[in-house]
Amino acid sequence: MSTPQLVVHRDKELMAQAAAARLITKIVDAQAARGSASVVLTGGRNGNGLLAALAAAPARDAVDWTRLDLWWGDERFLPEGDPERNVTQAREALLDSVPLDPARVHPMPASDGPHGNDPDAAAAAYAAELAAAAGPEHYRSEAAPGGGGVPAFDVLMLGVGPDTHVASLFPELPAVRETERTVVGVHGAPKPPPTRVSLTLPAIRSAREVWLLAAGEDKAGAARIALSGAGEIQAPAAGAYGRSRTLWLLDAAAASQLPRDLYPPASA
Numbered sequence: 001m002s003t004p005q006l007v008v009h010r011d012k013e014l015m016a017q018a019a020a021a022r023l024i025t026k027i028v029d030a031q032a033a034r035g036s037a038s039v040v041l042t043g044g045r046n047g048n049g050l051l052a053a054l055a056a057a058p059a060r061d062a063v064d065w066t067r068l069d070l071w072w073g074d075e076r077f078l079p080e081g082d083p084e085r086n087v088t089q090a091r092e093a094l095l096d097s098v099p100l101d102p103a104r105v106h107p108m109p110a111s112d113g114p115h116g117n118d119p120d121a122a123a124a125a126y127a128a129e130l131a132a133a134a135g136p137e138h139y140r141s142e143a144a145p146g147g148g149g150v151p152a153f154d155v156l157m158l159g160v161g162p163d164t165h166v167a168s169l170f171p172e173l174p175a176v177r178e179t180e181r182t183v184v185g186v187h188g189a190p191k192p193p194p195t196r197v198s199l200t201l202p203a204i205r206s207a208r209e210v211w212l213l214a215a216g217e218d219k220a221g222a223a224r225i226a227l228s229g230a231g232e233i234q235a236p237a238a239g240a241y242g243r244s245r246t247l248w249l250l251d252a253a254a255a256s257q258l259p260r261d262l263y264p265p266a267s268a
């Protein structure tokens, strides 16, 4: 478990731009070291804000987009092309503007896809897709269907909800309690739409680095709770950490309720 590091930026625009620059560097370094990179995207305003900032970044094409594997941390279980789907919003923000290899882009299934209107079947299919992409050295949850397994994600990004949810893991609901499966269907989510598909905490924690994005006054309470020792069932963001790094990227508003000892030295 890596101790959370915090970086606080002046406002949400600067946080998105700085996070985008950070992600470009991380991807470029991974591609230089291993020939490819693997990133997990998140939905929501902060996640999409980062993608839009990346699309506009001067160094954007330092990334070899053809050697980037993209996965999702969660998805709203809606028909293909629905404007509310995270993948639809990611395409609009960035993905349609860069030359990705379609075979390396892995959206979560839609509700009108091959698995029908069944989020649990869709979740099992995505878990199998992750397991197929995982090498022997990667995280494997033996008890999971198909032996579990997820690729070694270089960066897994998560927006943080005002209730401390991450992905579609909401406080006290069954999905955040999952300890074996890597992907689950979510029913009755308090954030609409109610039906979703989500990575679980074991899958999230298999990532090399987990970056949590929190900007805005409405995230200040969530940041304080998640970073002050709350349990992961009551505060799922508290259970989101990477194998080698856990990085909270905040703006000043979201950091405004942090205890002084948690607040990092002056950040831009």
Ligand SMILES: O=C(O)[C@H](O)[C@@H](O)[C@H](O)[C@H](O)COP(=O)(O)O
Pocket: 042, 043, 044, 045, 046, 047, 074, 075, 076, 086, 158, 159, 160, 161, 162, 165, 166, 167, 168, 191
């Ligand atoms: O499907 C979703 O809604 C997201 O994956 C969700 O986990 C989001 O990241 C948080 O709710 C934060 O959203 P905002 O950045 O819009 O506050």
